[in-house]
Amino acid sequence: MTRPTAPRTLVTGPWLLGGPTGTPPPPCDPDATLPAAVLFDRDGTLVTDVPYNGDPEKVALMPTAREAVAAVRAAGIPTGVVTNQSGVARGLLTHRQVMAVRRRVEELLGPFAVWAVCPHGPADGCGCRKPAPGLVLAACRRLGVPAHRTVVIGDIGTDMDAARAAGARGVLVPTSLTRPEEIAAADATAYDLLGAVRLLLPPALRRSVARTREEAR
Ligand SMILES: [Mg+2]
Numbered sequence: 127m128t129r130p131t132a133p134r135t136l137v138t139g140p141w142l143l144g145g146p147t148g149t150p151p152p153p154c155d156p157d158a159t160l161p162a163a164v165l166f167d168r169d170g171t172l173v174t175d176v177p178y179n180g181d182p183e184k185v186a187l188m189p190t191a192r193e194a195v196a197a198v199r200a201a202g203i204p205t206g207v208v209t210n211q212s213g214v215a216r217g218l219l220t221h222r223q224v225m226a227v228r229r230r231v232e233e234l235l236g237p238f239a240v241w242a243v244c245p246h247g248p249a250d251g252c253g254c255r256k257p258a259p260g261l262v263l264a265a266c267r268r269l270g271v272p273a274h275r276t277v278v279i280g281d282i283g284t285d286m287d288a289a290r291a292a293g294a295r296g297v298l299v300p301t302s303l304t305r306p307e308e309i310a311a312a313d314a315t316a317y318d319l320l321g322a323v324r325l326l327l328p329p330a331l332r333r334s335v336a337r338t339r340e341e342a343r
Pocket residue numbers: 167168169170171280281282
């Protein structure tokens with residue numbers, strides 16, 4: 127008699143790093159005019175998309191990433207990263223390499239309040255791999271913020287679909303790899319990350335971000 131074989135990959139949910147466990151952040155925005163959190167995609171959004179990158183030396187920031195993340199934090203909004211890393215499931219990336227890239231991103235951009243990483247492949251049927259909502263929802267839970275007041279900024283339709291499925295708001299920052307139909311389907315688009323962040327801020331804060339951009343030139 128043969129036993130059923132165990133599945134090759136045990137799907138146990140995303141890797142969740144950082145963040146206050148179960149402790150909501152202090153209420154910095156009683157009028158709820160600001161997002162409760164901004165979650166960034168990693169590859170092609172915060173840093174250039176190097177397929178299955180496990181090398182911290184290959185981490186390079188996308189245009190205005192530094193200013194955009196700084197502007198979100200200056201507004202008192204917690205930041206997070208939501209990233210599919212199917213290279214893990216494919217055997218092309220180790221946990222250690224994903225953590226090394228994370229450290230390098232944080233050296234360049236400062237610490238994010240939460241990282242939610244999907245290490246699964248498309249065939250694993252997990253609930254976290256974008257366009258599923260699991261990464262966004264897990265990050266929101268970790269931060270103690272409601273998904274409907276959270277914004278996801280990403281470079282492809284998959285990021286926007288994950289945001290929508292989670293009940294969050296999506297802002298697309300297209301690259302040369304973003305397909306026209308993904309741009310057409312997005313609820314909001316911006317030319318660069320700083321432009322995306324400006325969409326989220328009230329006018330007074332927007333003006334201070336505009337000055338930052340001039341200084342950055
Ligand atoms: Mg991306």
